[in-house]
Amino acid sequence: MAVQIEVNGVACAVAADGDTPLLYCLRDDLKLKGTRFGCGAGHCGACTVMVDGRAVQSCDTPLWSVSGRSITTVEGLADDRIGRAVRDAFIELQAAQCGFCIDGILMAVTALLRADARPGRPAILKALERNLCRCGTHVRILRAIDVAIERLAGGVQ
Amino acid sequence: MSAALPTSLEANPRLDQWLKVNADETITVFSGKVELGQGIVTAIAQIAADELGVAPEQLHIAAGNTDIAPDEGYTAGSQSIEVGGAAMRIACAHARSLFAEAAARWLEVDVSDLMLARGMFSRKGAPAQSVGYWQLAGAVRLDVPVARVAEGGPRAASLTGRSLARRDIVPKLSGAAFVHDIELPGMLHARVVRGPDHGAHIESWNREAILALPGVTDVVRSGNFVCVLALREAAAVKAAQAARKLVRWIPAPRRPAAGEIGSVLKALPAESATVHASGQARPGAVAIRAAYSKPYIAHASIGTCAAAAVLAKGHLTIWSHTQGAHFLRAQTALALGLPAESVTVIHRDGAGCYGHNGADDVAFEAALAATRSGRPVLLTWSREEELAWSPFGSAGAVEIDAAVDGEGRVSKWHIGIWSHTHVKRPGWGEGINLQAAWEMDPPVPEPLPKDMPLPAGGGHRNGIALYDFAHQQVDYHFIAQSPVRVSALRSLGAFANVFAIESCMDELAAASGQDAVAFRLRHLADGRARAVIEAAARRADWRADAPGGEGRGRGIGFAQYKNRSAYCAVVAEVEVAEKVRVLRVFAAVDAGHIVNPDGLANQIEGGVVQAISWTLKEAVAWDEHGVRTRSWEDYPILGFDEVPEIEVALLDQPGAPGLGAGECAAGPVAAAVANAVQHAIGVRVRDLPMTPERIAHLIEAAD
Structure with missing residues (x-):
C-alpha cells in the first residue's frame, strides 16, 4: 500500500494509509519537520507545501491525492x-x-x-x-x- | 553603584550560575529568560558579549534548563531586558573584571593598561602578546557572589544599540526547530480525549473500544483525564476524535450566561477597594460619564501547545515551551508526588507566546502520559484545544466619571475597573495551577484566583492615569469567578484600562473644545512622556484642525506601560465604511537604552498588529455549556489584507536603564483606533471589538 511521491527531488515510497494527511507523512515518515501543524483544516497555512509548484495546505490533503506528484517542502x-x-x-x-x-x-x-x-x-x-x-x-x-x-x-x- | 541588585541576581547570587568558560575558546552564559519569539536570546547574548568583550559567535547561551540555568521566574511582563538583561550585564561585567585582574598578572601590566577584544586581553598597543579567558580559566574562581563593578574597564566596541540578526531565525526557516519537532527513541504521539467542557466528569468509558481504534498503542486515564497514544501522529489525531464518543461524560456545572461584557462582569460578586486616591474632586464646566469594555481574548497562537516527556530510571525530563521552567518543575513534582530533583524541565521553542497559554498544561499532560505509560511521549494539542482549553486574557469593564474646569484642566477623575485575575500561572500564589492536575485521580483542588497587586497590577494595570490630574480616584472591583478560564495575556489589564482612559481623554478634549494632543500635553510634566506624544504627532503630521468625517479620521493614544516601563504613543489613521480599516500607524517608543533597535521595532510592529486584531475582531464566545469559539472560522484574527502601514520611531536614551517594551503598544493602539473612528464618522465606540455589526448599531443609534 506504499504511495509513491517525489519530495524535494527524491523519489519516496510512503507506507501509510492513503487517507493520511500529507502533513503527517512528511513529518513522521520522512522526518521533514519544517512543514508545521497549525489547524488541520486548511485555515492557517502553517502546513503549506508546493505540489507540482502550486501552494497546497498539506494538513487536509490526503496522501492518495498526491500519488506520483512532485512535492517541495521548506527543506x-x-x-x-x-x-x-x-x-x-x-x-x-x-x-x-x-x-x-x-x-x-x-x-x-x-x-x-x-x-x-x-x-x-x-x-x-x-x-x-x-x-x-x-x-x-x-x-x-x-x-x-x-x-x-x-x-x-x-x-x- | 550601591543600588539593589536585580531580583534575578538576588535569587541566583553565584557568578558560576551565570557563565562558564569553555576550552574551545567560547563562553557559555546561562539565562532564565527564554525565547518566545520576541528575540530575547539574541538581546541577552548581545549584552553578555558586550560586557565580556567577546564576539557574539564566541558566545553560547543556555536558557531555561532547570539543571543548569538560573531560576529567573517567568519570562513575562516585559521584564527580560529590565531584569534579566540587567542581571546578565552585572554578572558578565564582574566576570570580566576578575579575568582582567588575572590577565594583568599574567601579562605583568596594570589593569588600566589592558585592552580586550574577541576574548583576548593584551597590553594597549602591543596586541601580539595576549592571553584569553580560556587560558585564565584555571586561575579565576567563579564560585563567588556576583558583585557590581565599576562601569568601563577594558573592552571592545559596544554591541549594545546594534541590530544583530536573531540567532533563532535561520534554524526556524530550515526545518526542525520547535518542541513539536522532537523525536525521542521509542516515542509515542499522544492526544487528549476532551470532554464537552472544563469540569465535566467521566461517567463511564469503553477502554477496550478505545484500545481497538486503528493505530492505538495505549490509553492513559487518570480521573477525568484521558489520552490516547499511538506510534503514528495521524493515528493519535484520529483516535482522539473517535474516542470522544467512547466516553460518557457528566456535564460540568453551567457557566454564567454570556451577554454584554459590562453586564456579565457586574452581575458577578466583586471585592471592591480604592487602590489610588489623590487630590480633591471639583465640579467642572464639562462632565463625562462613560463605560468601556473589552472581552475575553484568546492567545490564538498559530502553533498549538505541545510538550515531550520521558521517565527514565525514576527521573522525569520534560521539554516545554513554558515561560517558567523552574515553576513548571516544582509544580509537576508536587502534583506527581516526586522530589523536585527528580524532574528536569528543558525549554524548547514553541509558537508565539503572548502570555500564560496552554504550555504548562500540555507539559504536565505529557508528564502524566509518560509516567503512566512508561513510554516517551510527545503530546500536541489540536486547534480546538488551543482556542478553547488554553486560559484566556481576562475581560474588563471600566467606568470613568470625569470633569474639566473652565481653564480646560481635568478637575475630577474617578475611574472604576471590573476584572478578574490576570495571573493564574503555575507557581503564582498557592496550590497547583495545572489543568490536568485538577482532573486526575486524586485531583488537586483548583486554587482560588489572586490578582497581581499594584504597582505592576493585574486587572488594574495602568488603571492609574499617568496624567497630572488635580484629582484622581481609582477603584478596583476584583471578580474571583469567571465564565471562562482566565490568566495572563500580553499587557494584562492595561489593554482595557488604557483604551478607556485614552478614549475618555479624547471625549473630554472634544467636549471642552481642545485638541487631543495639546490636551494630553498640558496634563503631562514627564518629559519622556511628552516626547513620545510629540514624536508620534510629528511623524503623523498631526493637525489640530484636521477635518474629520466622511469616513476617514485619525486618533492618538498614549501610555507608559505599567506606569514605569516603556513609553508609547500611537497615531492611527482609519477608514470606516462597513468595517473599520486601519490604514497607517505611527508609533513612538522610549524603551530607555536600546539593546537591539531592529528587534525592538519588530516587537512594536507586532504589538501594533496584534492590538489592531484584538480591537477590531476578537472576542471569545461562550454559553452555559462552554467555549463556543473553537476554530479559526469562529475566532478570526487580522489577515494580511487588513494590516496597515506601520512606522516606528525609537527614542533611544543612551546610558538609561532598559525599559520593558514588548507589551507597551497594546492599549495605545486600541485607543488611537477608537479615537480615529470617532474622528472619521462621529461615533464613539466604547465596547470592543469594533465589529461591523457594532459600528452599524452605533451609527443607527446616533441617527
Missing part, C-alpha cells in the same frame, strides 16, 4: 532559485517573530513567484489569503517579498 527551498531568494530576503529583513507561520508563508510566496515574477500587492495579498501570522510580522513579511521580487527581477541570486 527543499535551497535548491530552488526562487525559493532561495525568498528565504534569503526573509532572513535579511528578519521577517519573523516566533517563526512558526513563516515556513508555510515561504512556500506560498515561492509558488506565487513561480507563476508570476512581478505580482502586484493585490496578487500577493491574494496568495497569502490562507496564511495567518499571530505575532504581527505582516509588514516585514510584505517588505521581504518586495525585496525578493526585486532581487529576482535584477537577476541577483
Whole structure:
C-alpha cells in the first residue's frame, strides 16, 4: 500500500494509509519537520507545501491525492532559485517573530513567484489569503517579498 | 553603584550560575529568560558579549534548563531586558573584571593598561602578546557572589544599540526547530480525549473500544483525564476524535450566561477597594460619564501547545515551551508526588507566546502520559484545544466619571475597573495551577484566583492615569469567578484600562473644545512622556484642525506601560465604511537604552498588529455549556489584507536603564483606533471589538 511521491527531488515510497494527511507523512515518515501543524483544516497555512509548484495546505490533503506528484517542502527551498531568494530576503529583513507561520508563508510566496515574477500587492495579498501570522510580522513579511521580487527581477541570486 | 541588585541576581547570587568558560575558546552564559519569539536570546547574548568583550559567535547561551540555568521566574511582563538583561550585564561585567585582574598578572601590566577584544586581553598597543579567558580559566574562581563593578574597564566596541540578526531565525526557516519537532527513541504521539467542557466528569468509558481504534498503542486515564497514544501522529489525531464518543461524560456545572461584557462582569460578586486616591474632586464646566469594555481574548497562537516527556530510571525530563521552567518543575513534582530533583524541565521553542497559554498544561499532560505509560511521549494539542482549553486574557469593564474646569484642566477623575485575575500561572500564589492536575485521580483542588497587586497590577494595570490630574480616584472591583478560564495575556489589564482612559481623554478634549494632543500635553510634566506624544504627532503630521468625517479620521493614544516601563504613543489613521480599516500607524517608543533597535521595532510592529486584531475582531464566545469559539472560522484574527502601514520611531536614551517594551503598544493602539473612528464618522465606540455589526448599531443609534 506504499504511495509513491517525489519530495524535494527524491523519489519516496510512503507506507501509510492513503487517507493520511500529507502533513503527517512528511513529518513522521520522512522526518521533514519544517512543514508545521497549525489547524488541520486548511485555515492557517502553517502546513503549506508546493505540489507540482502550486501552494497546497498539506494538513487536509490526503496522501492518495498526491500519488506520483512532485512535492517541495521548506527543506527543499535551497535548491530552488526562487525559493532561495525568498528565504534569503526573509532572513535579511528578519521577517519573523516566533517563526512558526513563516515556513508555510515561504512556500506560498515561492509558488506565487513561480507563476508570476512581478505580482502586484493585490496578487500577493491574494496568495497569502490562507496564511495567518499571530505575532504581527505582516509588514516585514510584505517588505521581504518586495525585496525578493526585486532581487529576482535584477537577476541577483 | 550601591543600588539593589536585580531580583534575578538576588535569587541566583553565584557568578558560576551565570557563565562558564569553555576550552574551545567560547563562553557559555546561562539565562532564565527564554525565547518566545520576541528575540530575547539574541538581546541577552548581545549584552553578555558586550560586557565580556567577546564576539557574539564566541558566545553560547543556555536558557531555561532547570539543571543548569538560573531560576529567573517567568519570562513575562516585559521584564527580560529590565531584569534579566540587567542581571546578565552585572554578572558578565564582574566576570570580566576578575579575568582582567588575572590577565594583568599574567601579562605583568596594570589593569588600566589592558585592552580586550574577541576574548583576548593584551597590553594597549602591543596586541601580539595576549592571553584569553580560556587560558585564565584555571586561575579565576567563579564560585563567588556576583558583585557590581565599576562601569568601563577594558573592552571592545559596544554591541549594545546594534541590530544583530536573531540567532533563532535561520534554524526556524530550515526545518526542525520547535518542541513539536522532537523525536525521542521509542516515542509515542499522544492526544487528549476532551470532554464537552472544563469540569465535566467521566461517567463511564469503553477502554477496550478505545484500545481497538486503528493505530492505538495505549490509553492513559487518570480521573477525568484521558489520552490516547499511538506510534503514528495521524493515528493519535484520529483516535482522539473517535474516542470522544467512547466516553460518557457528566456535564460540568453551567457557566454564567454570556451577554454584554459590562453586564456579565457586574452581575458577578466583586471585592471592591480604592487602590489610588489623590487630590480633591471639583465640579467642572464639562462632565463625562462613560463605560468601556473589552472581552475575553484568546492567545490564538498559530502553533498549538505541545510538550515531550520521558521517565527514565525514576527521573522525569520534560521539554516545554513554558515561560517558567523552574515553576513548571516544582509544580509537576508536587502534583506527581516526586522530589523536585527528580524532574528536569528543558525549554524548547514553541509558537508565539503572548502570555500564560496552554504550555504548562500540555507539559504536565505529557508528564502524566509518560509516567503512566512508561513510554516517551510527545503530546500536541489540536486547534480546538488551543482556542478553547488554553486560559484566556481576562475581560474588563471600566467606568470613568470625569470633569474639566473652565481653564480646560481635568478637575475630577474617578475611574472604576471590573476584572478578574490576570495571573493564574503555575507557581503564582498557592496550590497547583495545572489543568490536568485538577482532573486526575486524586485531583488537586483548583486554587482560588489572586490578582497581581499594584504597582505592576493585574486587572488594574495602568488603571492609574499617568496624567497630572488635580484629582484622581481609582477603584478596583476584583471578580474571583469567571465564565471562562482566565490568566495572563500580553499587557494584562492595561489593554482595557488604557483604551478607556485614552478614549475618555479624547471625549473630554472634544467636549471642552481642545485638541487631543495639546490636551494630553498640558496634563503631562514627564518629559519622556511628552516626547513620545510629540514624536508620534510629528511623524503623523498631526493637525489640530484636521477635518474629520466622511469616513476617514485619525486618533492618538498614549501610555507608559505599567506606569514605569516603556513609553508609547500611537497615531492611527482609519477608514470606516462597513468595517473599520486601519490604514497607517505611527508609533513612538522610549524603551530607555536600546539593546537591539531592529528587534525592538519588530516587537512594536507586532504589538501594533496584534492590538489592531484584538480591537477590531476578537472576542471569545461562550454559553452555559462552554467555549463556543473553537476554530479559526469562529475566532478570526487580522489577515494580511487588513494590516496597515506601520512606522516606528525609537527614542533611544543612551546610558538609561532598559525599559520593558514588548507589551507597551497594546492599549495605545486600541485607543488611537477608537479615537480615529470617532474622528472619521462621529461615533464613539466604547465596547470592543469594533465589529461591523457594532459600528452599524452605533451609527443607527446616533441617527
